[in-house]
Amino acid sequence: MRRVLAAAWLTVAVLAGWGRPADDYLLPKEDTLLRDAEGFELRSYYRLRVVSRRIDALECRHRPDKAFDCGKRRDRDPLMGALDERSDERLLRDYREALRVMLLNVEDVFASHRGRVVEKVLIDLKKQADxxxxxxxxxxxxxKEPAELRTAWEQARSLALKAAAGARKGLERISR
Structure with a gap:
């Protein structure tokens, strides 16, 4: 019953023009990989790659001391080049959305008492968030400028801090 109500609410929200499609932050290739992935661990791996690509693109843009590492990343991951067209604000929003979806998926699986299934994902999530x-x-x-960019940065950082803290707490609960 809850699913029916949630689906109806979501349909009304989309028809009313609220929000953007859920996967607007994904590149077409990433969307395909996520849809075709079977199992929680593989989908989580692909979601972490989405998160990682966004933060790597920002790092390559703003940290010239990492130029060599950025070149190696681009050679290994052809999708990195597709992110060059996106603004910093868009990369931060996409990063935040990808991480938010990842955290919701981890929460759902953890809540269903499958803590051991989540353990490896939490370890990877903690490393990524740190x-x-x-x-x-x-x-x-x-x-720092403009204000929208600063706000996007603050929201992304806040969610990364929550992800790191949540992953640590989840790992502590599993280890008990």
Missing amino acids: HDIEVLNAIEADL
């Missing part, structure tokens, strides 16, 4: 916080703090000085 790296993201480091990158977001490093590029903070470049993202």
